[in-house]
Amino acid sequence: MIEENKNNNNEIFDALPIPEDAVILKPKKVLDLSQLALLGIKEMIRQRGINLKVKKKRDVTELDCILEINNFYIQVIFAGFSSDQIIVPLDRWYKINNAPQIILAANIDEESNIVSFQGIITAKEFINIYLKKNAKGQSFEIPLSEFKGGINRLLSFVQILDSKALSRSGLTSKLNSQNSLLKKIGFSRRNISIAALIIGSVIFGPNIFRPKLSYDLASISLTQIEVSSDKRAILDDPNNSNLCILSPDIEASNINEFKISRISFDRPIIYSPYPLNEIIISNNGQELWKKRGRSINDRIEGIIQWPINPLKPNQEYLLSITPKGVAPGYSAKIKINTTSYESFKQLEILEKSLGNNASKWIKTIDENLKRNKNLAYALLFSERLPKSQILVEAKNKLISLDKCTK
16 A cells, blocks of 8 residues: 555656756645645745745735735745746735745645746736736736746845835836826926926936936846866766856957956955856866855855955855756866956955945946946956945846857
């Protein structure tokens, strides 16, 4: 009888399209979908060694629940592993200034207690989808493919972003608010200039009078770097042979054995949106710093500020990065070449010169996105970055990148 049960379980696992990062829970009692989702998130956080508290709010339905993680309000919605579509209950979205900030799609198999997370969409992304579809009613069905990044994107958001960066305004009608405002203003000659200013602010947003990032962040792609062994052999498995990285930024024309990143300041960041097994920094064949995931379920994730002594002009370092799923001894290699004394900067001095003036930060980051992305990324993810909706949205877009090009 026991043998028969084991065979049945194996058949279930074989039949289900279970993602690699799914967790199999072993609860002591029968749990509902919201309880399984909560346990699944807590287990994934535990596996990664991250210190985050997760609270489940009392307002639970058969289709969703609300979790609070690091002051972010997250609507978790449920679907089976074979589903292509998922239902978003809308009741919560009609609560002005109390709506969710993020929607997390959970794939759950109740019988086997298996939980996986497809990814997230932010409130702004969801509202755009909703308005394009001209949806109505108490629920809204959307493709699961709209949700990106798995649990890693969610954890990056709640650790890197300020919770105030994402709106809780919900599904309010901008058109109705504009019409209401126009009626109150009127169009007499006496107030037409005031009306024009207010209408401009309503239509284009309050940031119309503030500096903006003119650089098209949507044009930025992650750089794809082929993984090889120290013996210069290429991995046999092409599915696990590439690293996708945002920073350091790689020279587009580079065709050398190693990819090259030219750095003109002392403290660049290291960031890939995907989990990493190992990072090594070396100089002249000497290993200066190494970080390795502690276990198969504990990977390196998030922004890594430069971990060793500041870089100096006219130096060369080797950055070796092993992505998740790649065998030991294989890594993607990036040569970091620093520029000459004349053009070399100290990041801290630049940050202090910008102070708390958000306009200066925006202008400096915008200029460097065009000619020095490494410096722009370091500024954008600086701990000294002032509070600014424009800068927060820019960070949000970069964290959300999943387009990888050679």
